[in-house]
Amino acid sequence: MRLVTFGVANSLDNFIARPDGAVDWLVWDEEVAKISGEFFKTVDTVVMGRKTYEVAAKSGGGAYPGVKNYVCSRTLKKAPKQIEIVSEDAVDFIRRLKQEAGKGICIVGGGELARSLFEARLIDQVGLNIQPVMLGSGIPLFYEMNLQQDLELLECKALKNGGLYVFYRMKLTSLQGS
């Protein structure tokens, strides 16, 4: 079964963006690009929520290069041809996608999308680039969830830019048939 990784950059105080979606506070440099590049070798599919997609699209991005891109949304009608809109239930979609042949699946941004996937135990790994800032307010990284997840810390690294990269494996996921 394919591994599903939730990967995002966040503030120390549990936000992934300012209240208006801005991510001007994120630092991106060669070291981060290298870690990200190594990770993306293990992935052939990126899935994001509508809000994350819209913020990325506004700043000229949206689709990740070299992978299959999906945006989960019941309301989005149009997207560039590199992006496929998924209007079915995100949990059902990811559950099916996990069973197909392929490399890893990366869930980006989206605390809300991630929450439903965490609750269904469909996320196997979490990678965070914890930025050295407390934003005070914004769009949450982790929302309240109806279950506990135990984790195993696989890697942590202080980055030269002041960030902290951490990578966790979930101890109990759908891979174990729960």
Place this chain on the structure above:
Amino acid sequence: MRLVTFGVANSLDNFIARPDGAVDWLVWDEEVAKISGEFFKTVDTVVMGRKTYEVAAKSGGGAYPGVKNYVCSRTLKKAPKQIEIVSEDAVDFIRRLKQEAGKGICIVGGGELARSLFEARLIDQVGLNIQPVMLGSGIPLFYEMNLQQDLELLECKALKNGGLYVFYRMKLTSLQGS
């Protein structure tokens, strides 16, 4: 001026306790005791909020040994003789305490107490023992705040028990006269 450190153990998803205050998920071992012991050499004062104190008191604790203990509360009337109740505004109290002679001051537990001190830029350092768990719900570590704080990562260490110890210095605090 004395350094004020906010020190706490937390879940990866931004909680310091279960909804009922329980901290049964915290791992304490020799390695954590050693890090904590080294830090407490720099401190002679511990300040906690009422809720943190009451949870600690219920489990037989409450006062830290070898330091001056304060509990900030407008409602608490009685405490053991090792503990002094502070009924004045916590921000005013910490601001005054910082100016007195002495070693460092540690703020424990209390996301609510910490929030008011962060907002007044009275906290100089943050030490977290990030436990390898997502609790799903509970008492928040970081609440929304009305300002941004930039941080410098001074130390991070993967612990043998699976936890992650991080220590940050705030870039702008009352030490700089802000």
